Each structure stands twice: as C-alpha cells, then as structure tokens.
Amino acid sequence: MGPQICVALFLTVFFIAVQGFSLPVGTAAWIYDLPGQPGMFAHNISQFNLNTDFPINTLFVYGGDLEYASGATDPFQVYYPTSNQLSAQSYKNVTGVTLIILVVDGVMNGGDTYDPDMSKFTTSQVQQWANNTAKTYCAHDEVGGIQIDLEPYKSPYITNTLVYLAQLSQNLLSTDFGCKNTAWPNGRSISFFVGASKADSSLFTALGTNGFVTISGYDLSSNDAGDPETPATYGTELKSTLNTIITNSNSSGGKFIIGIPVAAASTEFTTYIQSNGNVVNGYPMYSTSADSYVAQAFNAFNTTNVYGASGFLGESWWAFAGRIAIPNSSNNLYYPPYPFLTPGIQSFLQTRYTGKRTSWATTGTTTTGLTGST
Numbered sequence: 001m002g003p004q005i006c007v008a009l010f011l012t013v014f015f016i017a018v019q020g021f022s023l024p025v026g027t028a029a030w031i032y033d034l035p036g037q038p039g040m041f042a043h044n045i046s047q048f049n050l051n052t053d054f055p056i057n058t059l060f061v062y063g064g065d066l067e068y069a070s071g072a073t074d075p076f077q078v079y080y081p082t083s084n085q086l087s088a089q090s091y092k093n094v095t096g097v098t099l100i101i102l103v104v105d106g107v108m109n110g111g112d113t114y115d116p117d118m119s120k121f122t123t124s125q126v127q128q129w130a131n132n133t134a135k136t137y138c139a140h141d142e143v144g145g146i147q148i149d150l151e152p153y154k155s156p157y158i159t160n161t162l163v164y165l166a167q168l169s170q171n172l173l174s175t176d177f178g179c180k181n182t183a184w185p186n187g188r189s190i191s192f193f194v195g196a197s198k199a200d201s202s203l204f205t206a207l208g209t210n211g212f213v214t215i216s217g218y219d220l221s222s223n224d225a226g227d228p229e230t231p232a233t234y235g236t237e238l239k240s241t242l243n244t245i246i247t248n249s250n251s252s253g254g255k256f257i258i259g260i261p262v263a264a265a266s267t268e269f270t271t272y273i274q275s276n277g278n279v280v281n282g283y284p285m286y287s288t289s290a291d292s293y294v295a296q297a298f299n300a301f302n303t304t305n306v307y308g309a310s311g312f313l314g315e316s317w318w319a320f321a322g323r324i325a326i327p328n329s330s331n332n333l334y335y336p337p338y339p340f341l342t343p344g345i346q347s348f349l350q351t352r353y354t355g356k357r358t359s360w361a362t363t364g365t366t367t368t369g370l371t372g373s374t
Contacts, residue, residue, distance in 0.1 A: 034322030039090025049096030063102030134171035145189030204254030228282035235296030249311035
C-alpha cells in the first residue's frame with residue numbers, strides 16, 4: 001500500500017472511540033506560527049504526510065491564553081486573537097490532518113495582576129472561567145479540542161485547576177456553549193499538559209471521557225535552560241517518564257500522549273545563541289553518525305511497554321515554530337526551531353516506524369469512524 005493511499009486510510013482509523021467520543025491517535029505536533037504568517041508550516045506538513053504511512057494527523061495550534069482583568073464586569077477573560085484563528089483555519093485542510101486542537105495557556109504564579117491564579121478564586125468563579133473558555137473556542141468549528149497548559153500544576157493551584165478542568169470537560173460535551181453541534185455531534189476533546197508524576201487519578205477524573213493528558217517528554221532535565229543534557233541522559237529520563245505514566249494510566253484508565261523533542265527545547269537543542277551573541281553548542285536532534293535526542297526518544301519508546309499500554313494515544317512532536325526563545329520575549333534563541341531544518345530527520349521520521357510501532361499503529365487504532373469534523 002502506497003503512502004498516499006495510506007494517508008486517506010488513516011483519516012478514518014486514526015481516532016479511538018471512548019464512550020461515544022473520539023480522541024486523536026497517532027502522531028501530533030505543536031504549531032507556533034510567527035505573527036502575520038498563518039499556516040507557515042502547512043506545506044511542510046502536507047508534503048511530509050504525502051510521503052509517509054504514518055502522517056501527522058493532529059495539530060496542537062496555539063490559540064490564546066487566560067487572563068484576569070481586574071475591574072472588568074466579567075474579569076475572567078479568554079483570548080483567541082484573529083491571527084491565531086487564521087493559523088488554526090489554515091491547517092484544517094492540510095493533507096492528512098484530521099484534528100485541530102488549540103493550546104490555551106497561562107502562568108498562575110507569574111507575579112502579574114492578570115495571571116490566571118486559580119488559587120485566588122471561588123469554585124463558582126473558576127467554573128465561570130471554564131464557561132467563558134467553552135463559549136470562546138466552541139464558537140469556531142475549526143476547533144476540535146482544547147489543550148490547557150496552566151503552570152505550575154502544584155499546591156495551592158491544583159484544587160481549583162481540577163474544578164476548572166472538570167467544568168470545561170462537561171461544557172465541551174454540551175450544546176450549552178455550542179460545543180456539541182452539527183460539525184461536532186459528540187462534542188470536543190480536552191487535554192492537559194503536565195508532567196508524568198502529576199497525572200494521577202484525580203486529574204484523569206476531572207478530564208472525563210473526552211479527556212487525555214499530554215505528558216512532557218522533553219525539558220526533563222533539572223539543568224537550567226540553555227544547559228544541554230546529553231542524548232543518553234535524556235533517553236534515561238524519558239524511559240523513567242514513560243514508565244511513570246504507563247503505571248498511572250493503567251491504574252486510572254486514563255489516556256495519554258507523550259511529547260518528544262524533534263526541535264529545540266530548553267535543555268535539548270543543537271545550538272543556543274544568547275542575546276549577547278555567545279554561542280552554546282548542544283547535541284544533534286538527529287544524526288546518522290552520533291547519538292541524538294530523536295534516536296533516544298524512539299529507543300525509549302521501543303524498550304518500554306508504552307506501545308502496549310491501553311491508554312497510549314501516540315506521540316506529539318515539539319515543535320514547528322517560527323522562533324524558539326527562552327524566555328519567550330527575549331532574544332535568547334534556540335535552534336533548530338522546527339524539525340526539518342535538521343538534515344535527514346524528515347526521511348527518518350517518515351520511514352522509521354517499524355516493529356512495535358507499526359504493529360501498534362495498524363492494530364490498535366481501528367475504529368468505526370470519525371465523530372467530528374474540521
């Protein structure tokens with residue numbers, strides 16, 4: 001079976017039915033377009049998908065953030081700027097892509113008055129914020145789901161974050177805010193970005209039947225940003241992360257996706273150019289002649305039982321970005337900002353799925369069809 005035929009086939013099988021709702025299965029990727037350049041990676045992803053049996057079928061596109069607007073009639077603000085709407089819309093018809101999920105973020109302890117500090121509000125106020133979130137994003141049919149990234153996920157923020165997630169999960173399955181409509185007759189999905197050790201039964205319960213966790217399988221080192229860890233150390237840490245989420249998922253019945261670095265992250269990168277011009281050399285993202293982060297990532301997948309875990313939905317690639325800077329507003333630049341700048345990586349990712357991964361992809365993802373459409 002040729003790659004283009006397989007792309008069409010996977011449009012119907014790369015979803016998994018969970019109590020009447022469909023969750024994405026397969027390969028996902030995060031998308032961060034530059035301002036004013038919506039869809040800047042659409043052609044790259046389309047060409048990739050045309051030449052592989054395992055396309056990138058889900059895209060986590062940056063949608064917006066939560067902000068507290070003190071003094072406003074309704075201070076629980078949710079943003080989906082026009083530029084981000086254009087980005088999401090530009091990817092919905094990319095070859096092989098079946099689902100657009102918006103990334104919605106917020107820093108709860110940033111020290112600014114607009115921070116979405118969930119610990120400061122009552123249960124009803126947090127639920128109102130979840131209602132506003134559903135109302136904002138479900139007004140747009142390109143949105144098949146929402147990935148919430150509220151950090152840090154620790155005390156004293158956890159209790160009300162769970163309240164927020166539980167309310168949002170219910171809303172996304174309801175007609176009340178247009179989340180269940182003719183385009184999405186069974187509602188839309190919800191996910192939460194979190195470390196493996198924090199993905200416990202209370203989180204899976206809050207996310208509900210339409211939910212899953214997205215586990216960070218990058219930035220695993222205790223090193224400061226800009227201090228690269230070796231690929232071998234990264235591989236060891238990823239195996240530990242995988243074993244933790246497999247255990248937690250099996251005990252709770254929850255679903256999960258693992259994020260892995262195919263482009264630069266804070267401690268997995270090839271080159272870091274500081275704002276003063278100093279250069280820090282890291283390690284290859286991929287190489288045929290040296291150890292690399294991508295090789296270690298898939299080695300960890302193949303040497304743990306992740307493909308046999310009932311809750312495993314697939315991997316998500318960090319990232320396709322026009323620019324990776326840490327902090328985001330700085331000129332501390334990390335390279336490569338997207339994977340296909342690395343020689344050989346595209347061919348490797350298109351063809352390397354053999355053995356356990358092929359068996360999982362072809363036998364573990366077949367369903368009766370889609371329940372939503374972008």
